[in-house]
Amino acid sequence: MKNQNNNAKVTLVGAGPGDIDLITIKGVNAIKNADCILYDALVNPEILKYAKANTPCIYVGKRFNNHKLPQQEINNLLVEKAIELGHVVRLKGGDSFVFGRGSEEIDHIESYSIPTEIIPGISSALAVPALQGIPLTKRTVNESFWVITGTTSNGNISKDIKLGAQSSATLVILMGLRNFSLIMEELKQFRHKYTPFAIIQNGSLPTEKITIETINNYKNVIDTIDYASPGIIVVGDVVAEHTSFLDEEIQRVLNSSF
Ligand SMILES: C[S@@+](CC[C@H](N)C(=O)[O-])C[C@H]1O[C@@H](n2cnc3c(N)ncnc32)[C@H](O)[C@@H]1O
Known part of the structure; x- marks a missing residue:
């Protein structure tokens, strides 16, 4: 042609x-x-x-x-x-x-x-956490953020998840929902167990949904994942900036003390 x-x-x-x-x-x-x-x-x-x-x-x-x-x-x-x-x-x-x-x-x-x-367009990696009030960087909390694929071209999780887990970076994981458990197990080896993460699906749309947990308790949210909708996973202490996080933490502490 x-x-x-x-x-x-x-x-x-x-x-x-x-x-x-x-x-x-x-x-x-x-x-x-x-x-x-x-x-x-x-x-x-x-x-x-x-x-x-x-x-x-x-x-x-x-x-x-x-x-x-x-x-x-x-x-x-x-x-x-x-x-x-x-x-x-x-x-x-x-x-x-x-x-x-x-x-x-x-x-x-x-x-x-x-x-x-x-x-250029506004990447979901930046816009979706921002719309939920989750900053990718915050002074004194972290010094970088990584945008990583959760699924490489051969279907495996990226080796960069392990590398990123060893840093203080906020991890923004795209295409990671199908490998969610594998990713969480990898993260648990390097990040403290109370590290918060968020799964945000259909970001910026009326059907947007967010789930927040700590990596230690990731199994609690597996059933909430909608595999037919796009979603990102944000991992790091900046997720605690989300308005719902403090309430959930208070409930967790109250429940565990009785
Ligand atoms: C092939 S990648 C393309 C990313 C795109 N070029 C960008 O900059 O946002 C597709 C992945 O982006 C993420 N994604 C795209 N739009 C999204 C949205 N509205 N909400 C949540 N995640 C989204 C999901 O992880 C999805 O699997």
């Missing part, structure tokens, strides 16, 4: 964590200007209302074990649509370069001499 369309271009737009008001103005302007849009499962489809009437909007969504289109086919479709229609907007959940395979898509598109542009 040769690029014979001078208007061919692909813009990668990070759509943010779900709430459509959490996309950038630049991202909205790109959608308004698109001749074709390819969007993922974690993109709120309401955001497509900004597109021109009759703009083809193609769902290429992927969820765990339910790949609608293999990555190679998505790459090819981006090139094909740019050559055929002109400006393609590739909409991805959060930020395209945070576990979003954005750079693979850019490499493929540019190998056809099609120009690309990146419009």
Whole structure:
């Protein structure tokens, strides 16, 4: 396939964590200007209302074990649509370069001499804890935060979980719910047993749900996990900043003293 369309271009737009008001103005302007849009499962489809009437909007969504289109086919479709229609907007959940395979898509598109542009988005790794009032860093509590995948391409948990557990960092674990117990067992080896963690699902959406526990008691929350919804795990003392944590701690102390 040769690029014979001078208007061919692909813009990668990070759509943010779900709430459509959490996309950038630049991202909205790109959608308004698109001749074709390819969007993922974690993109709120309401955001497509900004597109021109009759703009083809193609769902290429992927969820765990339910790949609608293999990555190679998505790459090819981006090139094909740019050559055929002109400006393609590739909409991805959060930020395209945070576990979003954005750079693979850019490499493929540019190998056809099609120009690309990146419009950053607000990653769920940052936005979802913030919306719950959980700071990723707090003076005197921690000095860094790590954003780690809980499931690597071969299905195992990342070795970085063990490394991160040995630091004082807040750990923000994406794609970790299916390996939740393995992750918690790893963390228990290195962090004190009262280290709090939060599981936040469907962050920024009306269906958002948060569960807070300490790593010692992680088994109490396994049944609350909804494997069909996206969720992040936040681990570290900063989780104690969540409003519900103090109440739960008081209840725990009161219950244990009788
Ligand atoms: C393939 S990664 C993509 C991350 C995305 N590029 C970003 O920057 O947010 C998908 C994972 O992001 C997390 N995630 C994305 N949106 C979320 C949301 N609204 N609430 C909770 N977790 C979310 C989940 O861990 C999900 O499994």
